[in-house]
Amino acid sequence: MGDSKKLKLLVDDSLLILIMATLACCGLIYEYLLSHYSARILGSVETVIYAIIGIMIVSMGLGAFAAKKVKDAFQGFVVLELLVAFIGCSATLCIAAVIGLSQTLPQIIADTYLIPIDAMPRGGILAQISWLSGQLPYLFAFILGFLIGMEIPLIARIRESVYGHHLAHNAGTIYGADYIGAGIGAAIWVLFMLRLEISQAAALTATLNLIAGFVFLLRFKKQLKHIKYLLLGHLLLAALIALVFQYGGLWQKQMQNMLYLDKVVYQTQTPYQNLVFTRRHLGGGLEPIYNFYINGRLQFSSLDEQIYHEFLVHPAMQASARQDHILIIGGGDGLALREVLKWQPKAVTLIDLDPNLVALFKSPQKQLPEYLADKIVHLTKNSFNDPRVDVIHDDAFIAIDHLLQKKKIFDVIIVDLPDPSHPDLNKMYSVNFYYRLNHLLNGDGAMVVQSTSPFHAKNAFISIAKTVKTAKFKDVEQYHQNVPSFGEWGWTVATKRGGSVSARLQGQEKIKVQTTWLTSALLQSAFVFNKDFYVDQNSIKVNYLGSNQLYQYHQQAWERETELSP
Numbered sequence: 001m002g003d004s005k006k007l008k009l010l011v012d013d014s015l016l017i018l019i020m021a022t023l024a025c026c027g028l029i030y031e032y033l034l035s036h037y038s039a040r041i042l043g044s045v046e047t048v049i050y051a052i053i054g055i056m057i058v059s060m061g062l063g064a065f066a067a068k069k070v071k072d073a074f075q076g077f078v079v080l081e082l083l084v085a086f087i088g089c090s091a092t093l094c095i096a097a098v099i100g101l102s103q104t105l106p107q108i109i110a111d112t113y114l115i116p117i118d119a120m121p122r123g124g125i126l127a128q129i130s131w132l133s134g135q136l137p138y139l140f141a142f143i144l145g146f147l148i149g150m151e152i153p154l155i156a157r158i159r160e161s162v163y164g165h166h167l168a169h170n171a172g173t174i175y176g177a178d179y180i181g182a183g184i185g186a187a188i189w190v191l192f193m194l195r196l197e198i199s200q201a202a203a204l205t206a207t208l209n210l211i212a213g214f215v216f217l218l219r220f221k222k223q224l225k226h227i228k229y230l231l232l233g234h235l236l237l238a239a240l241i242a243l244v245f246q247y248g249g250l251w252q253k254q255m256q257n258m259l260y261l262d263k264v265v266y267q268t269q270t271p272y273q274n275l276v277f278t279r280r281h282l283g284g285g286l287e288p289i290y291n292f293y294i295n296g297r298l299q300f301s302s303l304d305e306q307i308y309h310e311f312l313v314h315p316a317m318q319a320s321a322r323q324d325h326i327l328i329i330g331g332g333d334g335l336a337l338r339e340v341l342k343w344q345p346k347a348v349t350l351i352d353l354d355p356n357l358v359a360l361f362k363s364p365q366k367q368l369p370e371y372l373a374d375k376i377v378h379l380t381k382n383s384f385n386d387p388r389v390d391v392i393h394d395d396a397f398i399a400i401d402h403l404l405q406k407k408k409i410f411d412v413i414i415v416d417l418p419d420p421s422h423p424d425l426n427k428m429y430s431v432n433f434y435y436r437l438n439h440l441l442n443g444d445g446a447m448v449v450q451s452t453s454p455f456h457a458k459n460a461f462i463s464i465a466k467t468v469k470t471a472k473f474k475d476v477e478q479y480h481q482n483v484p485s486f487g488e489w490g491w492t493v494a495t496k497r498g499g500s501v502s503a504r505l506q507g508q509e510k511i512k513v514q515t516t517w518l519t520s521a522l523l524q525s526a527f528v529f530n531k532d533f534y535v536d537q538n539s540i541k542v543n544y545l546g547s548n549q550l551y552q553y554h555q556q557a558w559e560r561e562t563e564l565s566p
Contacts, residue, residue: 020181028182029201034141077216085241262279276294304485310517330351330352333361353395429464447495454488459556
């Protein structure tokens with residue numbers, strides 16, 4: 001074999017290996033992108049992510065088996081990359097469109113036939129359509145995984161065709177490129193893609209796919225048929241990708257308007273979560289209602305957030321002997337902080353993982369439309385800009401160790417974290433976490449924990465109290481209140497010594513700071529539960545670190561509610 005032929009083989013082989021690494025990079029990004037987006041719109045984050053990844057891995061295996069049915073590896077590979085790029089670019093938009101339409105279809109029918117809101121059609125075929133739309137992410141995961149799985153076998157056949165004989169180490173070379181490319185894809189996702197709007201991330205990934213297919217087409221055009229049609233396909237797909245990159249965010253926003261049933265007025269993606277503001281016009285000169293969502297789940301509504309935050313903050317603050325040094329864990333929207341500052345503390349330490357979230361509420365004028373920024377400032381009372389507030393951006397599970405090392409002591413600890421819908425959150429509802437908070441709390445202080453719904457997630461609610469009790473708190477109680485946007489909601493409050501919080505509040509005729517909803521009588525009644533509420537508490541388990549017990553309780557409640565909802 002001449003030197004020129006060897007050089008040509010080396011160039012062709014290097015090109016194929018580079019293409020394989022690029023495709024593996026795209027494949028992993030598609031996997032993360034689809035699972036991340038699906039979890040955002042379907043809720044139940046951990047379950048959906050694992051299900052999507054699992055389905056894609058299985059379907060990739062099936063695709064690898066199916067690749068042997070492709071007679072012409074060269075022709076099949078170019079068409080395959082067009083399909084992967086097309087589906088990868090458009091999957092999230094299709095999912096959002098269908099799910100959004102299925103959510104609004106009952107309202108469309110009701111408006112068309114003047115059906116009262118309390119008789120809005122939701123059962124029968126409409127319920128089936130809604131259920132089927134929720135399965136779309138899994139269907140796209142299967143299709144995309146199946147196509148991606150065909151890439152390695154086709155590239156392997158193409159390499160042997162280029163060399164003209166069987167390659168002893170073909171599989172090792174291809175898989176090596178695949179693993180390295182996937183690792184690069186993971187790094188790109190974490191360092192870059194997470195900061196982009198979801199449709200832009202999909203469009204950029206599809207662009208890589210398209211370029212890889214186009215380079216292959218140019219280099220091996222002698223082995224291909226119907227070149228004009230293939231080039232036309234690349235040109236049309238490039239135009240579609242450009243449109244998705246430019247206008248995909250707008251399309252997503254319009255479809256989110258259907259998904260959230262209110263107008264989406266702002267949305268952004270941080271490295272940790274998706275943040276969405278919606279606005280509902282009430283008419284009649286009434287103030288619009290603004291809702292704030294994280295990963296598709298409502299965090300607060302301007303209509304009734306004061307009910308939640310006053311019940312979260314003031315019982316523990318009023319029961320504590322002092323209100324000088326306060327620790328808030330979570331609460332990145334600044335609303336709990338607003339209530340804390342009413343007590344004129346000397347210093348407040350707030351721990352929240354996401355600096356982008358805090359920045360949104362600290363300086364809304366820099367990112368939000370003027371009318372929305374004004375509303376946020378009105379809600380938060382500019383709480384993050386108070387000089388007494390120190391914000392720590394860190395995982396609270398780690399950050400409290402640093403506070404312990406500095407021998408910090410707090411009069412009140414307020415744990416305002418999201419529900420334990422993810423194992424990473426579950427650890428911050430564990431005995432280990434509460435035990436360390438116990439050491440941060442003053443002897444005559446109080447700690448309060450956001451504790452999910454006692455009506456919809458009763459086992460999870462009771463488990464939180466038992467877990468706090470196991471962490472060496474002397475008196476642990478729970479209380480509840482209806483928050484219209486959430487339904488019945490509950491909190492757990494604990495002290496280390498002295499009387500319980502409810503005992504300390506007995507006889508106090510009023511709340512010591514200004515409130516808009518909470519009264520002393522209403523607060524004391526909140527400690528009363530219905531008959532037999534705690535009758536099964538002995539069978540409910542404590543949530544130890546690593547057990548994921550609370551996460552399981554929460555998931556079971558979520559799945560039950562999903563099954564019962566029309």
